[in-house]
Amino acid sequence: MKLKYSPQDEAFRQEVRDFVATELPAGVRRKMQRGERLEREDLVAWYRRLYEKGWATPGWSREWGGTGWTPVQRHLFDEEILLGGAPRMVSSGIIMLGPVLIAFGTEAQKRRYLPDIQRSAVWWCQGFSEPGSGSDLASLRTTAVRDGDHYVVNGQKIWTSYAQFSDMMFCLVRTDPNARKPQEGISFLLIDMKAPGLTVRPIATLDGGRDLNEVFLDNVRVPVENLVGEENQGWTCAKYLLGHERGGIAGIGAAKQQLGRLRRLAGPRLGDPVFAAQVHRLEIELLALEATALRLLGAGQRSLAPAAQTSMLKVRGTELRQSIYRLMLEVAGPEAALWPGAHDDDALAELRALAPDYLDARKFSIYGGTNEVQRNLIAKALLAA
Ligand SMILES: Cc1cc2nc3c(=O)[nH]c(=O)nc-3n(C[C@H](O)[C@H](O)[C@H](O)COP(=O)(O)OP(=O)(O)OC[C@H]3O[C@@H](n4cnc5c(N)ncnc54)[C@H](O)[C@@H]3O)c2cc1C
Incomplete structure (x- = not known):
């Protein structure tokens, strides 16, 4: 069973489908099929194709290179x-920082960074996250102290995705430790990853991944012009950004x-009615x-903005995807007990990638704000009303 879209939307769908079929670089496609790790150059190769087509930043305003698509097209x-x-x-940069710079950045920052x-x-x-400041992000302790035309930053960040190959980091820092509320003493800074005093240390994850990191900041000097928005108003940028992330x-x-x-x-195995019923259940939930x-898009939302609805979709979507991975692991059976090897044929590589994929899927309900915290947000928004 499928949902019905208008003929114009179906034509748009076909255009995107044809584009992916012809433009996705073969090497990236193969890595995706085999469940292999993607490096920065793989991602960039694909994102460049999107950029050349004018499709890299659909979520941005038109003035800065957005596509102007309807929410359904997106x-x-x-x-x-x-x-x-x-x-x-x-x-x-595309999902989170771009929209923040467009909304809160100076003209000079937009011109310098957005292209x-x-x-x-x-x-x-x-x-953003620090040891002890994840869900309770406003308790963050990394400090930035003004020294002439620089801030001097000290502290630690954690779970920083792709820090190992990043050029720059957008960062929340505490600029006023004495603010009335913790949210009021936070600023949003742009930091060069090559700045002296900044160190990146990888965190190994269960799935064998190496994309998460700790970032240590030891007297890192950041030019004042790298402040986005007003000093001590960084929480406003952060809230705006998290809506885009989720x-x-x-x-x-x-x-x-x-x-x-x-x-x-x-x-x-789909001939087994018990197994088939599990698949059908997931299909119906999807x-x-x-x-x-x-329905939410049709209700006049320009985009899925920060709101209880976004949290609701995040919770249901991530739980559903975790259930699908659980069932795939069952299908793979003993093959999934072996870790993928470089010389596996493509079919075997796919099966053996399922255990790492399953483990990787555990993170869906954590990043972007845990599902428990999303439930709190939903309750606050709907029950307090
Ligand atoms: C794969 C991955 C990538 C990430 N990438 C980044 C990144 O690039 N940059 C970045 O800044 N951060 C990143 N994060 C961090 C992520 O935002 C945090 O892990 C998340 O916000 C949870 O914070 P925490 O890990 O400190 O857990 P905690 O906040 O310590 O939570 C621990 C447990 O307690 C529960 N809990 C906490 N508070 C409440 C409450 N009030 N009510 C009910 N339950 C509660 C949580 O749901 C969780 O189950 C990433 C995380 C993951 C897993």
């Missing part, structure tokens, strides 16, 4: 990219793609999620 675009086997958009973000020439990471995390396109993969891997997302 939904279809996200879906077709993943269904076509391309990597999802993980550039923090390089758009063509993926400069890679950014997000320095918007895409529901991953409806990803769930469809993984359900297709589940069906393909299951093959004859259909309900898609219908909900479209």
Whole structure:
């Protein structure tokens, strides 16, 4: 069963589908099929194709290179990219920093940073979380003290995705330790990853990944012109940014793609009514999620803005995707007990990538704000009303 879209939207869907089929670099496609790690150059190769087509930054305002698509077109675009086997958009510069600079940056900051973000020439990471300050982000302790025309930054960030290959980091720092409320003493700074005193240390993850890091800042000097928005007003930028981060995390396109993969891997097992019922249940839940997302888009939301709805989609989407991975692991059986090897043939490589994929999927309900915290936000927004 499928949801119905207008003929114009279906034509748009087809255009995106054709683009992915012809433009996704072969090397990236193969790595995706085999479940292999993508390096910065793989992601950039694909994002550059999107940039050349004018599709790299659909979430940005038109003035700065957005596409001006309707929310439904954006939904279809996200879906077709993943269904076509391309990597999802993980550039923090494109998803998070770009919208913040457009909304809060100076003209000079926009001109300096936005074009390089758009063509993926400069890679950014997000320095928000700290040890002890994840869900309770406003308790962060990294300090920035003004010294002439610089801030001097000291502290530690953690779980910084892709810091190992980033050129720059957008960062929350405490500029006023005596503010009335912790949120009021925070500023938003742009930091060069090559600045003296900045060190990156990788964190190994269960799935064998190496994309998470700790970032240590020891008397790092940051020019004052790298402050975004007003000093001590960084929380406003952060809240705006988190809405953009969460918007895409529901991953409806990803769930469809993984359900297709589940069906393909299951093959004859779909003849087993007990197993088939589990697959159908996930399909129905996904259909309900898609219908909900479209209903919210149709209700006049320009985009999935920070709101209880975004949290709701994030919780349901991530739980659903985790259930799909659980069932895929079951399908792979003993093969999934072996770690992927460089010389596996493509079919075996795909099966053996399922255990790392399953473990990797555990993070869906943590990043972008944990699902427990999203439930709190939903409760506050809906029950307190
Ligand atoms: C793969 C991955 C990538 C990430 N990338 C980045 C990044 O690039 N940049 C960055 O800054 N951060 C990043 N993060 C960090 C992420 O934002 C935090 O992990 C997340 O906000 C949770 O914070 P925490 O890990 O400190 O857990 P904690 O806040 O310590 O939470 C621990 C547990 O307690 C629960 N809990 C906490 N508070 C409440 C509450 N009030 N009510 C109910 N339950 C609660 C949580 O749900 C969780 O289960 C990433 C995380 C992951 C897993």
